[in-house]
Amino acid sequence: MKQIRVCSLLILILAVMCGCTINSSVKNEDLKNAEAAKKVKIITSFYPMYISTLNITKDIPDVEVVNMTKPQTGCLHDYQITPEDIKTLETAKVFVVNGAGMESFMDEIIKQQSNLKIVEASKGIELIKNESDGEENPHLWVSISNAIKQVRNIAEQLAVIDSKNAEKYKVNADLYISKLEKEKDKMHSILDGMKNRDIITFHEAFPYFAKEFNLNIIGIIEREPGSEPSAGELAATIEKVKTLKVKALFAEPQYSAKAVETIARETGAKVYALDPAVTGEMNADGYINIMDKNLEVLQKALK
Numbered sequence: 001m002k003q004i005r006v007c008s009l010l011i012l013i014l015a016v017m018c019g020c021t022i023n024s025s026v027k028n029e030d031l032k033n034a035e036a037a038k039k040v041k042i043i044t045s046f047y048p049m050y051i052s053t054l055n056i057t058k059d060i061p062d063v064e065v066v067n068m069t070k071p072q073t074g075c076l077h078d079y080q081i082t083p084e085d086i087k088t089l090e091t092a093k094v095f096v097v098n099g100a101g102m103e104s105f106m107d108e109i110i111k112q113q114s115n116l117k118i119v120e121a122s123k124g125i126e127l128i129k130n131e132s133d134g135e136e137n138p139h140l141w142v143s144i145s146n147a148i149k150q151v152r153n154i155a156e157q158l159a160v161i162d163s164k165n166a167e168k169y170k171v172n173a174d175l176y177i178s179k180l181e182k183e184k185d186k187m188h189s190i191l192d193g194m195k196n197r198d199i200i201t202f203h204e205a206f207p208y209f210a211k212e213f214n215l216n217i218i219g220i221i222e223r224e225p226g227s228e229p230s231a232g233e234l235a236a237t238i239e240k241v242k243t244l245k246v247k248a249l250f251a252e253p254q255y256s257a258k259a260v261e262t263i264a265r266e267t268g269a270k271v272y273a274l275d276p277a278v279t280g281e282m283n284a285d286g287y288i289n290i291m292d293k294n295l296e297v298l299q300k301a302l303k
Contacts, residue, residue: 040162043068043092045103046076047279048141049121049154051287053096055176056155058284060168066092067282074254074278075139075205081105089113094161096154100127100138119157121150128207132220142276143208144184144291148177176284183288187213187295194302198244200237200269202252202260205276218244221259229259241267248301250274272301 040063044050050067057063068085069076076098089095089109097103099120109116125146127136140146155173159166191213199210200219210217219237222229229237241249246269251257253273264271275294280286 038062039064040094040165041066041092042094042096042158043089045069045095045097046073047071047282048147048150048277048287049096049098050282051280051284052121052141052147052151052154052176055284056151056158056169056172058172058175060165060172063162063165068095071282072254072279075276076103076105079103079105081108086112089116093117094119094158096121098122098138098140098150100125100136100140102138117161119154119161121153123153123157125149125153128211130204130207132204137204137207139205139276140208141287142205143212144180144187145212146208147287148180148184151177151180179288183291184212187291190295191215191298191302194298196247196302198246199248199250199301200241200246200263201250201274202255202257205252205278206250206274209276218246221249221263222255234259234262238263238266241269248272250297250301252276254279270301272297274298 042053042057042063042065044053044065044067046067046069050065053065057065066088068088069079073079090113094117095109095113096119097106099122102122103109106118110118122138122140125140127138127140129135130137141150151173155169159169162169197214198216198218199206200221201210201217202220203222204220206215206217209215219240221237240246241263246267249260249264249269249271251260251271251273253275257271260271263269274297275290277287277290280290
């Protein structure tokens with residue numbers, strides 16, 4: 001009889017302990033869900049928007065930043081939105097985009113995610129029109145001066161949407177802008193004295209960069225990445241390189257350099273890689289590191 005009572009007591013204790021464990025697990029799960037619900041989830045459209053937003057939201061615990069596209073995705077001219085992208089955006093409060101026509105899928109996003117807050121980094125920035133087609137060029141971030149304006153734009157718009165963290169956004173933006181200003185000054189101190197200012201670029205990603213540093217783009221090899229130049233266009237570029245005695249051709253690390261190498265063989269010009277900062281290290285210093293590398297390349301190419 002005594003053994004039965006002891007066994008009953010042990011069963012009761014185990015039941016209470018199990019109940020406490022289950023209740024504790026449920027409470028922990030509820031707590032995690034509640035914490036996740038409190039977070040401001042920000043989705044960025046592609047690499048340069050991600051790096052800027054990452055710096056602006058630095059050390060803000062209740063803000064999460066996720067990049068929508070894969071790290072190796074380049075410019076979004078012809079990007080097709082995927083079901084996975086839609087699923088990602090469904091969990092977000094804010095979508096940070098470059099704008100200026102870069103994200104051609106925005107009408108579809110707005111239609112499907114009517115409650116999503118859109119932050120447009122290019123808001124109010126003067127756009128350059130392409131010589132080839134007269135369309136507005138969306139590659140604003142390639143110019144450091146414009147990248148600074150975009151950082152300020154993102155921070156100001158986030159502050160309106162998430163007023164609780166408004167001051168933190170401003171402080172972080174100021175800190176990052178000071179780094180960008182320092183990088184810009186360094187690049188100007190070296191590039192402004194270069195006598196050779198003629199360059200041939202891979203595609204129309206560099207007009208803002210060229211304007212920033214007073215470079216003269218005398219030719220573009222591919223108007224759009226992946227659209228190989230025709231035989232006539234290739235011949236015309238080769239002739240221009242020979243006539244103007246261009247010493248450097250610039251490919252982009254994200255794309256095939258086949259056409260560039262053909263021109264180099266025919267002219268004796270040397271091929272260098274100039275990075276439009278559409279892919280790179282997924283950390284806060286990614287953009288500045290790319291600009292440092294571009295500076296090194298231009299020093300060699302233009303000397």
